[in-house]
Amino acid sequence: MNGPFLTRRLLYxxxxxxxxxxxxxxxxxxxxxxxxxxLLGKNPTAQQITEVRHALxxxxxxxxxxxxxxxxxxTLDLGLSDSTGEPVSAILVRxxxxxxxxxxxxxxxxxxxxxxxxxxxxxxxxxxxDKLVMSASVVGMSISFLVIIIGLQxxxxxxxxxxxxxxxGWQVHDPGSYLYYVTVPTLALVLxxxxxxxxxxxxxxxxxxxxxxIRALRAFGAGPAELLFKHVLKNSLIPVLTRFMFSVPxxxxxxSLLLESYFGIPGVGLVTxxxxxxxxxxxxxxxxxLTGVLFVVAxxxxxxxxxxxxxxxxxx
Amino acid sequence: xxxxxLSVKNxxxxxxxxxxxxxxxxRVGFSINAGDATGLVGESGCGKTxxxxxxxxxxPSTGVSVRADAxxxxxxxxxxxxxxxxxxxxxRDIAMIFQQPATALDPVFxxxxxxxxxxxxHFGGSQQHVRQTMLDALRSVGFNHAEDxxxxxxxxxxxxxxxLAMIAMATVCKxxxxxxxxxxxxxxxxxxxxxxxxxxxxxxxxxxAILYISHDLAVVRQSCHDVMVMYCGxxxxxxxxxxxxxxxxxxxxxxxxxxxxxxxxxRPPPISSIPGQVPAPTDLPAGCHFAPRCTRAETRxxxxxxxxxxxxxxxxxxxxxx
Amino acid sequence: xxxxxxxxxxxxxxxxxxxxxxxxxxxVAVCVWTGLLGQGWSEVSGNRYEGVSxxxxxxxxxxxxxxxNRTLFGTATAFxxxxxxxxxxxxxxxxxxxxxxxxxxxxxxEIILWAKGVLDSIxxxxxxxxxxxxxQGNPWAMHLAMIITFWTTTARIIxxxxxxxxxxxxxxxxxxxxxxxxxxxxxxxxxxxxxxLLVQGTIVFVAAINTEVILSFLGLGIQDGVSWGLMxxxxxxxxxxxxxxxxxxxxxxxxxxxxGFNLLADALQDALDMRRLPG
Numbered sequence: 015m016n017g018p019f020l021t022r023r024l025l026y027x028x029x030x031x032x033x034x035x036x037x038x039x040x041x042x043x044x045x046x047x048x049x050x051x052x053l054l055g056k057n058p059t060a061q062q063i064t065e066v067r068h069a070l071x072x073x074x075x076x077x078x079x080x081x082x083x084x085x086x087x088x089t090l091d092l093g094l095s096d097s098t099g100e101p102v103s104a105i106l107v108r109x110x111x112x113x114x115x116x117x118x119x120x121x122x123x124x125x126x127x128x129x130x131x132x133x134x135x136x137x138x139x140x141x142x143x144d145k146l147v148m149s150a151s152v153v154g155m156s157i158s159f160l161v162i163i164i165g166l167q168x169x170x171x172x173x174x175x176x177x178x179x180x181x182x183g184w185q186v187h188d189p190g191s192y193l194y195y196v197t198v199p200t201l202a203l204v205l206x207x208x209x210x211x212x213x214x215x216x217x218x219x220x221x222x223x224x225x226x227x228i229r230a231l232r233a234f235g236a237g238p239a240e241l242l243f244k245h246v247l248k249n250s251l252i253p254v255l256t257r258f259m260f261s262v263p264x265x266x267x268x269x270s271l272l273l274e275s276y277f278g279i280p281g282v283g284l285v286t287x288x289x290x291x292x293x294x295x296x297x298x299x300x301x302x303x304l305t306g307v308l309f310v311v312a313x314x315x316x317x318x319x320x321x322x323x324x325x326x327x328x329x330x
Numbered sequence: 331x332x333x334x335x336l337s338v339k340n341x342x343x344x345x346x347x348x349x350x351x352x353x354x355x356x357r358v359g360f361s362i363n364a365g366d367a368t369g370l371v372g373e374s375g376c377g378k379t380x381x382x383x384x385x386x387x388x389x390p391s392t393g394v395s396v397r398a399d400a401x402x403x404x405x406x407x408x409x410x411x412x413x414x415x416x417x418x419x420x421x422r423d424i425a426m427i428f429q430q431p432a433t434a435l436d437p438v439f440x441x442x443x444x445x446x447x448x449x450x451x452h453f454g455g456s457q458q459h460v461r462q463t464m465l466d467a468l469r470s471v472g473f474n475h476a477e478d479x480x481x482x483x484x485x486x487x488x489x490x491x492x493x494l495a496m497i498a499m500a501t502v503c504k505x506x507x508x509x510x511x512x513x514x515x516x517x518x519x520x521x522x523x524x525x526x527x528x529x530x531x532x533x534x535x536x537x538x539a540i541l542y543i544s545h546d547l548a549v550v551r552q553s554c555h556d557v558m559v560m561y562c563g564x565x566x567x568x569x570x571x572x573x574x575x576x577x578x579x580x581x582x583x584x585x586x587x588x589x590x591x592x593x594x595x596x597r598p599p600p601i602s603s604i605p606g607q608v609p610a611p612t613d614l615p616a617g618c619h620f621a622p623r624c625t626r627a628e629t630r631x632x633x634x635x636x637x638x639x640x641x642x643x644x645x646x647x648x649x650x651x652x
Numbered sequence: 653x654x655x656x657x658x659x660x661x662x663x664x665x666x667x668x669x670x671x672x673x674x675x676x677x678x679x680v681a682v683c684v685w686t687g688l689l690g691q692g693w694s695e696v697s698g699n700r701y702e703g704v705s706x707x708x709x710x711x712x713x714x715x716x717x718x719x720x721n722r723t724l725f726g727t728a729t730a731f732x733x734x735x736x737x738x739x740x741x742x743x744x745x746x747x748x749x750x751x752x753x754x755x756x757x758x759x760x761x762e763i764i765l766w767a768k769g770v771l772d773s774i775x776x777x778x779x780x781x782x783x784x785x786x787x788q789g790n791p792w793a794m795h796l797a798m799i800i801t802f803w804t805t806t807a808r809i810i811x812x813x814x815x816x817x818x819x820x821x822x823x824x825x826x827x828x829x830x831x832x833x834x835x836x837x838x839x840x841x842x843x844x845x846x847x848x849l850l851v852q853g854t855i856v857f858v859a860a861i862n863t864e865v866i867l868s869f870l871g872l873g874i875q876d877g878v879s880w881g882l883m884x885x886x887x888x889x890x891x892x893x894x895x896x897x898x899x900x901x902x903x904x905x906x907x908x909x910x911x912g913f914n915l916l917a918d919a920l921q922d923a924l925d926m927r928r929l930p931g
Contacts, residue, residue, distance in 0.1 A: 030770060033766060034774055036770075041783060042785060045786035152914050152918065159862075160865050167891070167892075172891070174891075264776075267775040271778075272866060290872065302774065302781075
């Protein structure tokens with residue numbers, strides 16, 4: 015891979031990052047709640063108000079305040095949580111591994127299973143197997159995440175169902191207990207993403223299977239396994255990779271937000287949920303800013319991976 | 331008499347639709363001897379490519395049905411093979427060269443990987459042996475820097491080079507039969523001459539039987555000994571090239587020939603065309619399919635189907651041949 | 653073209669099934685709006701957690717409110733959110749996508765693409781939280797957050813279509829005889845994209861209803877009235893005690909409506925012959 019290409023991709027990410035941080039600044043800090051009156055007692059004097067506002071930095075120029083926010087994000091010096099007084103960065107460092115441990119298995123299984131079903135359906139395009147898989151995925155897409163979570167909880171975690179797993183919580187200290195606590199959230203995550211994933215992968219694979227070089231390969235005696243796992247997969251790696259990279263921040267944040275607040279699992283999602291309910295601004299602005307930046311980084315990495323995967327991109 | 335390299339007997343193909351069967355290839359039969367080349371000419375959509383795909387057994391299993399008395403390579407039937415047996419034949423005993431090398435080659439593998447994979451699939455062997463065979467195949471089509479071509483991705487090659495590489499891929503297993511489907515249509519005229527020359531060279535050197543599928547009579551005249559003229563899925567005339575150009579017997583063949591512009595010192599004759607249009611496969615006229623466009627057609631041409639009066643590999647399917 | 657589409661849609665049993673389901677729910681929503689149904693959703697008309705009976709077909713909730721009435725009223729809420737978000741985000745997306753496509757590769761296009769890129773980069777639920785935070789409890793914060801983020805896909809599709817159609821002859825001709833550019837977009841280009849908007853609209857509708865449920869559970873959703881999301885949020889505590897009324901009523905309604913819309917969206921795409929890659 016060549017240097018200029020890399021530089022260009024990285025530069026392309028800069029305006030996006032500025033935009034993401036700017037929007038979170040605007041919403042969370044500039045238009046965010048004014049803490050002046052919380053800190054002051056009843057009937058403050060004009061003098062007191064000015065002092066507090068100055069101490070909070072509210073009187074500083076707009077762009078300087080934005081600059082402060084960006085500096086906070088870059089240096090990861092994110093201030094103290096309003097509700098616990100703990101440094102925000104410490105909270106994130108503590109909770110992030112929990113969220114990753116919670117979400118990663120479901121994310122991977124959901125994609126692999128979707129890929130497998132999509133391949134299967136595309137290979138049998140128009141036949142009953144394809145129709146079955148596609149119908150099932152429409153059903154899957156029509157069930158709300160929340161319904162899946164509640165339903166699985168009732169079926170697997172309560173005396174009304176199989177009662178095999180804990181209703182909530184996260185007491186993980188060894189592989190056994192990890193499996194005990196992670197199974198139901200993972201199942202929920204797989205089920206909610208499977209329908210969308212299967213449809214997406216089928217559409218990609220069906221297009222690939224129709225291509226001329228697949229017909230040519232058959233004329234040279236290539237069998238289904240070679241066609242599917244070597245040629246179709248490698249050719250569709252770009253859209254697959256894009257989807258994968260795109261969904262990382264979303265599944266990580268949205269998935270953990272809902273799963274952790276529902277099952278009471280102490281990860282970033284629960285911290286964010288609590289911050290939303292209690293209006294803990296330092297945590298919220300840090301989480302939003304950081305995930306936005308993370309997403310832009312993922313996009314850039316994705317673009318760079320393109321050029322490794324596809325010889326045509328690297329050249330142009 | 332020796333066994334022909336490729337022999338097709340009574341091959342028919344239909345599309346199965348809700349409104350019934352639509353014939354696209356109708357009782358086609360021919361044979362090609364080792365080292366010979368035969369052309370299959372006709373306008374686009376006449377069933378040429380369908381014939382090729384049916385010979386290879388690559389038509390989809392749903393929506394299309396194929397019937398044949400036999401399709402044989404060197405006397406061995408390949409019509410009644412199961413999927414696995416067929417895969418063992420494709421690329422090894424019979425190979426195909428496609429019209430669009432730009433899309434027929436996988437864009438994300440190098441030429442070396444793709445050609446090597448064909449050989450490895452059929453003969454196996456050490457990595458070094460496969461690579462050597464692959465490079466030999468590239469050299470035999472005229473690449474002096476075979477290593478560079480092997481390391482290149484298809485998009486890095488020109489159209490002509492891609493088609494040469496495709497020929498190398500088709501010949502790496504030294505198959506008995508090669509089907510070349512419009513091998514030069516997508517190329518410029520200088521590459522076209524080179525490709526035809528390389529194919530002829532391989533034909534004599536490896537004693538390969540080649541079936542040229544083309545709408546271009548010039549290609550057929552340059553490369554083939556025998557020729558079949560196809561119209562609406564039927565063979566209209568089968569003869570040797572010489573006779574076709576000097577004395578075409580079927581009115582359709584004559585019409586095709588008159589469409590070729592000639593360069594002459596005297597006043598050029600006007601370029602003629604066959605009146606009317608090729609009928610849609612869903613709406614084929616009864617009797618001889620060519621009758622509605624034929625100036626010589628009479629009543630029986632519109633009622634009965636003229637059969638090919640095959641004598642020693644020549645004949646025309648016409649009641650009133652020229 | 654519309655008649656052809658309708659013919660093809662009619663011959664698709666799944667699509668017609670979807671259309672019927674959606675229509676039934678829409679009729680319920682209209683009945684709620686006009687005061688014919690679901691008006692007693694907030695009345696305490698029974699004891700807490702009553703079972704199924706003739707007076708309470710789906711039982712009652714914690715406060716003794718009738719779950720059937722709440723489900724019916726929730727239908728209206730779903731349509732209110734869905735329609736508002738779909739209409740506004742489609743208008744916004746069409747406008748911005750049209751502008752970006754017409755001035756493709758100009759500065760306006762760059763800005764719109766940049767805004768789209770930025771909005772696509774922020775995880776939606778966090779964005780909704782941020783909007784709610786900035787608007788400090790405004791009941792329309794959820795709607796606004798969805799409208800601001802959901803226009804991007806519509807805009808991307810419209811931009812591509814406008815660029816494609818703009819190259820065609822009749823637009824060139826309109827330009828050549830001096831019709832002003834922007835007017836031409838709306839007069840000639842956009843009518844050619846109605847079918848795309850129709851399909852994209854059903855997809856946005858589904859997304860809006862789905863999102864309302866999650867946001868309501870997170871406390872960022874509907875604040876006045878009742879919605880299926882709020883009922884499901886309520887039920888998350890109740891199911892552990894064996895009260896499934898809210899869960900089944902809201903979950904099943906939600907599933908049926910989403911399924912109806914998904915089938916309809918698929919059938920529309922088939923009928924309009926415009927299969928494209930999902931998401």
